[in-house]
Amino acid sequence: MSTTETTESRSRGKAPAGERVADWADGRLGIYGLAKANMRKIFPDHWSFMLGEVCLYSFIIIILTGVYLTLFFHPSMNEVEYHGSYVPLQGQLMSEAFSSTLHISFDVRxxxxxxxxxxxxxxxxxxxxxVHMMRVFFTGAFRKPREINWLFGFLLFVLGMFTGFTGYSLPDDLLSGTGVRFMEGAILSVPIVGTYLSFFLFGGEFPGGDFVARFYSVHILLLPGIMLGLVVGHLILVVYHKHTQYAGPGKTNKNVIGMPLMPVYMAKAGGFFFLVFGVIAAISAIATINPIWAMGPYRPDQVSTGAQPDWYMGFSEGLIRVMPGWEINFWGHTLVLGVFIPLMIFPLVLVAIAVYPFIESWVTGDKREHHILDRPRNAPTRTAFGVAWMTWYFVLLIGGGNDLWATHFHLSINAITWFVRIAFFVGPVLAFVITKRICLGLQRRDKDKVLHGRESGIIKRLPHGEFIEVHEPLSQEQLHTLTAHEQYKPAEIGPLVDENGVERKVKGSEKLRVKLSKAYYGEESQIPKPTVEEYKEITSGHGHH
Amino acid sequence: MKKLSARRRHPLAAVVVLLLALAATGGLYAFVAPTGKAQAEETAQSLAIDEGKKLYAVGCASCHGTGGQGTSDGPSLVGVGAAAVDFQVGTGRMPAATSQGAQAPKKKVVYTQAEIDQLAAYIASLGAGPNIPTEAEYGPEGADIAKGGELFRTNCAQCHNFTGKGGALTHGKYAPALDDVDPKHIYEAMQTGPQNMPSFPDTILSEQNKKDIIAYLDAVNSDDTENPGGLELGGLGPVSEGLFAWVFGLGALIAVAVWVAARTAKAKKS
Structure with a gap:
C-alpha cells in the first residue's frame, strides 16, 4: 500500500524529468504548438520522394566533413618546399594549400x-x-503552388555546382589549376570588361597569390551559407505545401495519404540518414577520388591531358571542347567567339530547364493548385521536353569527355567532336519526337488496358476452333489509377468580334499561346482517355475479345 | 740535295719511291690498325649485320625498302639508330599489321631479343643514330623521383596524362598508357620519338633527366604502386569518378531508398 501511495504522490507532485524539460522549453519556445502542427505531417511512401532526402543528407555530410577539413587546410598560396611523407613529391616547391592538402591526405589521422x-x-x-529535379520535373510537381520551391531547388543545384567548383580548386593541384585557368580564359573572353574582371578576381595577373584564399571564403562561407538558407526555405515550403502524391484510390487533391512524421518517418528518415552516410563512407573507403598527390602541384606552365572538371561542370567543358575556334579581329581587339559563345550558352542550358514550368503554366492558363502528380506519359510534351533537355546535357557531357571516349572506344576524337556538334542541334529534336511517340504509345496501351483488361497470357480455344487470349479486367483501383489524370483541351482564340460587333485585336502572344496549346494538347499530342460510357459499352457487351 | 736531284732520273728511282711510299703507308697502318680482339668483334658485328640484313629482307623490306631507304608505305630507316629498332620491334609495334589503323599499336613481340639485336645492328649500319641504352643509363640508381615527376608533368603529361595513363590525339591517334612499360623502352622512346611522339635527345632531356622520369613512372605507375585512396578507377580523373558516383553512389542510394520505402508500416487489416 505504501508503495502505491508514493508513486501516486510522485506523479501528482512532480512530473518526470523529460516532461519538466519539455515544459520549460515550451514556456520559452512554444515547442508544443510547433510539434502539434508538424509532428503529424504526412509523408507518402514512394522511393522517388526520398531523392531529396539523399541530397539533404549528403549536404549535411559535406558540411560535417568540411568542418573537419578546415581544421587542417591552409588557404594560402605561399610557396613552400614539401617534406611530408609522400616520397614522389619530396623537395618539390608548391603552394601551402597543396602542401596542407597532402598533409591532410597522408599525415592527419x-x-x-x-x-x-x-x-x-x-x-x-x-x-x-x-535526379530529384528530374523527378519533380517529369511528375509535374513544379506546378502551382510549388513554382517558387522549384526555383529554390534549381538555385541550390546551380550554387552546388559553383560550390563544388570552388572546392575542387582549393588544393591548387595541377588538375584544378587547369580548371581555374579554363575559367579565367572564359572570363577573359567577355568583350570589353573581361580583362578587368579577371584582374579583379585574381588580384592581378593569373594565377597571382590570392585566388585560393578568395575561393576559400566563397567555398566555406558565402555559398554554403546561401545554400543552407535555401535548404531551410526549401524544407519549410515542403512542409507548408504538404507533400504531393501519385494518383490512386482515395488520394485526392485535398489530402495526403501516407505515414506521419512522428514516429514513422522520424525513424525512417533517421535510419535513411545513416544509410546514406554509410554508402558514401563505404565508397570513400573503397575508391580514390581526386588523388592530388598523383597530379602534382599547379604550375601555369604545366598541363595534362584528360584534365576535366567534376561531372556537374562537364557540360561546360563539352561546350568549349566542341566549339570551333572562331575569333574576330578588329581595330587591334580580338573577340574570342570560340570561348565567348560557349560562355553564353552555359547559363542558357541551365535556364532552359528552370523556366519551363512558367512556360507550361502560361500555355495551360491553369491557375489551380495541383497536388496529384502526373505520370510522365500523360504529359507527353513536357516529358518529351525533359528528355530532350537531358539529351542536350548528356551530349555535352560526351563532348566534355571526348578524349576518353576516343581512347576507350578506339574512335577518332575529331569524329566525336563532330558528332557532338551535330547532336547538339539534332539530338534534342530527335529525343523530343521519339519520347512523345513513346508517351502516346503508352497512353494507348493504358487505354487498351482499361477497356479490354490485362493480357493474361492464357490462350483459350473456342468450340468452333478459334483461339483467343483471355483478358482479365482490371480491378477498380487500377482503373481509377489509370484514368485519374485530367486532360486539357487546346486553347482557342476567342471570338474575333465582341457582342457589340466591334472587331477585337488578337495579340501576337495570344496567337502563340493558342498555337503552343494546340501542340501540347491537340489531337497529335494526347490520346483521349477512355470515358465511362466507352467502358460500360465494352464491358457490358460481348465480353472479352 | 744535289746528289738526290742528280739521280732522280735513275731507272730505279721510281721503284725506290714506290717502295718508300708502301713502307710509309704500311707502317702507318700497322700503327693505327686495331688489335686482334677488335677484329673478332668486327667479325661478330658484321655477322650480326648480315643476319640482320636477312631478317630485314624478309620482315621489313616490303614497307621500308630493300636498303632501308623507305617507300610510300614506310619511312626511311637510315639514321634512326639501333634504339629505334629495339623500341619498335621490342614492343611489337613493328612489324606493323597490314591494315594499319591511325598508328601501330603495341602488340605481341614476334622476334627474339637476339634477332632484334641483329636487326638493330643492320639498321645502325645504314647510318649513325642513337644506340640501345644500357642498364646504367635507365636503371634506378641515382634517380630523383620528385624531379622526375616535375619533368614528367612539364614534358610528358600533355599527352600521357598526369601519371602516364595515356590520352587521345587527333584522328584516332593516341599517346599510349605507360603502365609497366620496360624502362629501356621508355628511354628509347624518349630518345627516338616513335610515331607521333616528339624526340627528346640528350640535348633536351639529359641522361639524368630521363633516368629521373623513368624512376618517377616506376614509383607512381607500376604494379607495385600503392594507391593510398583505394581503387584507382583508371587514374583518369573526374570522368571516371563521376561515372562511379552516378552508378555506385547514387545507384546504391536509390536502391536503398527503394528498400526503405518498400518497408512501410502497414495498417493492420481487420
Missing part, C-alpha cells in the same frame, strides 16, 4: 578518408539534386 567522403558526397549531392 583519418584525413584522407574524410577528404574522400567530402568529395564523394559532393558528387553524390549534385547527382542526387539532378
Amino acid at each position: 583519418g584525413g584522407l578518408l574524410i577528404r574522400q567522403i567530402h568529395h564523394w558526397a559532393a558528387l553524390v549531392f549534385l547527382a542526387g539534386m539532378f
Whole structure:
C-alpha cells in the first residue's frame, strides 16, 4: 500500500524529468504548438520522394566533413618546399594549400578518408539534386503552388555546382589549376570588361597569390551559407505545401495519404540518414577520388591531358571542347567567339530547364493548385521536353569527355567532336519526337488496358476452333489509377468580334499561346482517355475479345 | 740535295719511291690498325649485320625498302639508330599489321631479343643514330623521383596524362598508357620519338633527366604502386569518378531508398 501511495504522490507532485524539460522549453519556445502542427505531417511512401532526402543528407555530410577539413587546410598560396611523407613529391616547391592538402591526405589521422567522403558526397549531392529535379520535373510537381520551391531547388543545384567548383580548386593541384585557368580564359573572353574582371578576381595577373584564399571564403562561407538558407526555405515550403502524391484510390487533391512524421518517418528518415552516410563512407573507403598527390602541384606552365572538371561542370567543358575556334579581329581587339559563345550558352542550358514550368503554366492558363502528380506519359510534351533537355546535357557531357571516349572506344576524337556538334542541334529534336511517340504509345496501351483488361497470357480455344487470349479486367483501383489524370483541351482564340460587333485585336502572344496549346494538347499530342460510357459499352457487351 | 736531284732520273728511282711510299703507308697502318680482339668483334658485328640484313629482307623490306631507304608505305630507316629498332620491334609495334589503323599499336613481340639485336645492328649500319641504352643509363640508381615527376608533368603529361595513363590525339591517334612499360623502352622512346611522339635527345632531356622520369613512372605507375585512396578507377580523373558516383553512389542510394520505402508500416487489416 505504501508503495502505491508514493508513486501516486510522485506523479501528482512532480512530473518526470523529460516532461519538466519539455515544459520549460515550451514556456520559452512554444515547442508544443510547433510539434502539434508538424509532428503529424504526412509523408507518402514512394522511393522517388526520398531523392531529396539523399541530397539533404549528403549536404549535411559535406558540411560535417568540411568542418573537419578546415581544421587542417591552409588557404594560402605561399610557396613552400614539401617534406611530408609522400616520397614522389619530396623537395618539390608548391603552394601551402597543396602542401596542407597532402598533409591532410597522408599525415592527419583519418584525413584522407574524410577528404574522400567530402568529395564523394559532393558528387553524390549534385547527382542526387539532378535526379530529384528530374523527378519533380517529369511528375509535374513544379506546378502551382510549388513554382517558387522549384526555383529554390534549381538555385541550390546551380550554387552546388559553383560550390563544388570552388572546392575542387582549393588544393591548387595541377588538375584544378587547369580548371581555374579554363575559367579565367572564359572570363577573359567577355568583350570589353573581361580583362578587368579577371584582374579583379585574381588580384592581378593569373594565377597571382590570392585566388585560393578568395575561393576559400566563397567555398566555406558565402555559398554554403546561401545554400543552407535555401535548404531551410526549401524544407519549410515542403512542409507548408504538404507533400504531393501519385494518383490512386482515395488520394485526392485535398489530402495526403501516407505515414506521419512522428514516429514513422522520424525513424525512417533517421535510419535513411545513416544509410546514406554509410554508402558514401563505404565508397570513400573503397575508391580514390581526386588523388592530388598523383597530379602534382599547379604550375601555369604545366598541363595534362584528360584534365576535366567534376561531372556537374562537364557540360561546360563539352561546350568549349566542341566549339570551333572562331575569333574576330578588329581595330587591334580580338573577340574570342570560340570561348565567348560557349560562355553564353552555359547559363542558357541551365535556364532552359528552370523556366519551363512558367512556360507550361502560361500555355495551360491553369491557375489551380495541383497536388496529384502526373505520370510522365500523360504529359507527353513536357516529358518529351525533359528528355530532350537531358539529351542536350548528356551530349555535352560526351563532348566534355571526348578524349576518353576516343581512347576507350578506339574512335577518332575529331569524329566525336563532330558528332557532338551535330547532336547538339539534332539530338534534342530527335529525343523530343521519339519520347512523345513513346508517351502516346503508352497512353494507348493504358487505354487498351482499361477497356479490354490485362493480357493474361492464357490462350483459350473456342468450340468452333478459334483461339483467343483471355483478358482479365482490371480491378477498380487500377482503373481509377489509370484514368485519374485530367486532360486539357487546346486553347482557342476567342471570338474575333465582341457582342457589340466591334472587331477585337488578337495579340501576337495570344496567337502563340493558342498555337503552343494546340501542340501540347491537340489531337497529335494526347490520346483521349477512355470515358465511362466507352467502358460500360465494352464491358457490358460481348465480353472479352 | 744535289746528289738526290742528280739521280732522280735513275731507272730505279721510281721503284725506290714506290717502295718508300708502301713502307710509309704500311707502317702507318700497322700503327693505327686495331688489335686482334677488335677484329673478332668486327667479325661478330658484321655477322650480326648480315643476319640482320636477312631478317630485314624478309620482315621489313616490303614497307621500308630493300636498303632501308623507305617507300610510300614506310619511312626511311637510315639514321634512326639501333634504339629505334629495339623500341619498335621490342614492343611489337613493328612489324606493323597490314591494315594499319591511325598508328601501330603495341602488340605481341614476334622476334627474339637476339634477332632484334641483329636487326638493330643492320639498321645502325645504314647510318649513325642513337644506340640501345644500357642498364646504367635507365636503371634506378641515382634517380630523383620528385624531379622526375616535375619533368614528367612539364614534358610528358600533355599527352600521357598526369601519371602516364595515356590520352587521345587527333584522328584516332593516341599517346599510349605507360603502365609497366620496360624502362629501356621508355628511354628509347624518349630518345627516338616513335610515331607521333616528339624526340627528346640528350640535348633536351639529359641522361639524368630521363633516368629521373623513368624512376618517377616506376614509383607512381607500376604494379607495385600503392594507391593510398583505394581503387584507382583508371587514374583518369573526374570522368571516371563521376561515372562511379552516378552508378555506385547514387545507384546504391536509390536502391536503398527503394528498400526503405518498400518497408512501410502497414495498417493492420481487420
